[in-house]
Amino acid sequence: MTVTHGGLDLAELRSLGLRPQDVLDFSSNINPLGTSNAVRRAAAGADLASYPDRNCTALVEALSATLDIQADHLLVGNGATELIHLVCRATLQPGDRCLVFDPTFGEYEAAAKIAGAEIHRFHAEHADAFRWDIDRALSTIRSLRPTVVFLCNPNNPTGVYLDAETVERISAAVAANGLLVLDDAYAPLVADAWPPEPLVERYGAAIVRSMTKHHALAGVRLGVLIAPPALCAAVRALQPPWSVSSVAQAAGLAAVEDEAHVEAAREVVRESKAFLAARLETLGLAVTPSAANFLLVDVGDAARVRSALLERGIAVRDCTSFGLPGHIRIGVRILDQSARLVDVLTEVLRSDETR
Ligand SMILES: Cc1ncc(COP(=O)(O)O)c(C=O)c1O
Structure with missing residues (x-):
């Protein structure tokens, strides 16, 4: 049995002409400060x-x-x-x-x-x-x-x-x-x-x-x-x-x-998650209240939104495999990167691609 997970798929990126370093990965929920x-x-x-x-x-x-x-x-x-x-x-x-x-x-x-x-x-x-x-x-x-x-x-x-x-x-x-x-x-x-x-x-x-x-x-x-x-x-x-x-x-x-590194990450997550949740709600998207370092967001058609974001260098998790084909999951990254996600998602939702 194969389980779907977040993270980047090299074959898929190659088919889109992307390299992993070109993509901001919000699809797995890793410490936004990276490895200490x-x-x-x-x-x-x-x-x-x-x-x-x-x-x-x-x-x-x-x-x-x-x-x-x-x-x-x-x-x-x-x-x-x-x-x-x-x-x-x-x-x-x-x-x-x-x-x-x-x-x-x-x-x-x-x-x-x-x-x-x-x-x-x-x-x-x-x-x-x-x-x-x-x-x-x-x-x-x-x-x-x-x-x-x-x-x-x-x-x-x-x-x-x-x-x-x-x-x-x-x-x-x-x-x-x-x-x-x-x-x-x-x-x-x-x-x-x-x-x-x-x-x-x-x-x-x-x-x-x-x-x-x-x-x-x-x-x-x-x-x-x-x-x-x-x-x-x-x-x-x-x-x-x-x-x-x-x-x-x-x-x-x-x-x-190195608990100090985790403590610093908690603070980054707190600030960046609050920013993301507020901005996503402004876009008219329902965000499930989350205590964790990721947000579940109702976008209507997760597969299409994910594809449109990936073509623009942003990876999010399509939650279809969780039984939630209308939701994407966004792992919280540092504030600048979260702002970039909001900008690209705004562009995607305004275009016809995902409607
Ligand atoms: C809830 C949960 N548990 C465990 C894991 C896997 O952890 P590990 O990388 O230590 O195998 C994941 C990875 O996505 C997860 O979401």
């Missing part, structure tokens, strides 16, 4: 000739100290995506039920399907600003008794961010029969995020945390599983050796010590 200098330096200093440390010892120690979590509750992976797939393989048997809070990141369903699970979706509606009816979700969990539940918080692509009390209620309902997998890939770029780590001890939940978004390491691949020791061990047993490169480990170690 400290992380770049650390990555450049990695030993390329030797095999990486299979246990990611130094990085696990640093994460353990920073998060105040014992090392046996941590597993580093080749991006959150690897960990999502391995958690599914470790926990799901053919025919097991997997519930996905939807619309959301496509890899949960893909990974659960590969493991043979039966997929159930708990849907949030456009009319409710994509906020789930939590009481109904709880009764679905109680009656369906899924083996695994995926919840993305803040959610991709909607930006809906559930508070601690709500996620605690979901965790408690799931824990009776199954495992809650909480993906908080975008939480570090939320203005006032709450820490979900206590859910691991309290409800046996698993947290899948990407380091590729807030530290801008998507090309390096780095993610962390925070989970009960037995689950970490089961996932680890399925993980190929040397899955996390020396470059990724070195970059990750420097990243853990």
Whole structure:
């Protein structure tokens, strides 16, 4: 099963006569300040000739100290995506039920399907600003008794961010029969995020945390599983050796010590997102309220708007694969670049192409 993702497609760019460096990419939701200098330096200093440390010892120690979590509750992976797939393989048997809070990141369903699970979706509606009816979700969990539940918080692509009390209620309902997998890939770029780590001890939940978004390491691949020791061990047993490169480990170690870079990015996101939301609304577009570093925008015909923008050197995410063919998702970039997007989108909407 192929899942559609953001990011640039070289073949498509070539067909349009564009080079990646000609395109402003709003289609993936990466730290708008890019990779920090400290992380770049650390990555450049990695030993390329030797095999990486299979246990990611130094990085696990640093994460353990920073998060105040014992090392046996941590597993580093080749991006959150690897960990999502391995958690599914470790926990799901053919025919097991997997519930996905939807619309959301496509890899949960893909990974659960590969493991043979039966997929159930708990849907949030456009009319409710994509906020789930939590009481109904709880009764679905109680009656369906899924083996695994995926919840993305803040959610991709909607930006809906559930508070601690709500996620605690979901965790408690799931824990009776199954495992809650909480993906908080975008939480570090939320203005006032709450820490979900206590859910691991309290409800046996698993947290899948990407380091590729807030530290801008998507090309390096780095993610962390925070989970009960037995689950970490089961996932680890399925993980190929040397899955996390020396470059990724070195970059990750420097990243853990570079919270200032993430803090600076949060401020850029706050300002640029407010600007974008206000300007897009001025254009008559409905913008879903988002706690994350991206905005879901109703443009009517996402495929056509995306194509028209790309021809002009602007990449956005067409949300058709999320079941939202009228929406695009815009990853927040620095203010100047966001202003450029607004200008080009204004031109596109005024032209006949997308009508
Ligand atoms: C919610 C969510 N989780 C995980 C990922 C993938 O993270 P990684 O790059 O660490 O594999 C993405 C990437 O788009 C995402 O949107």
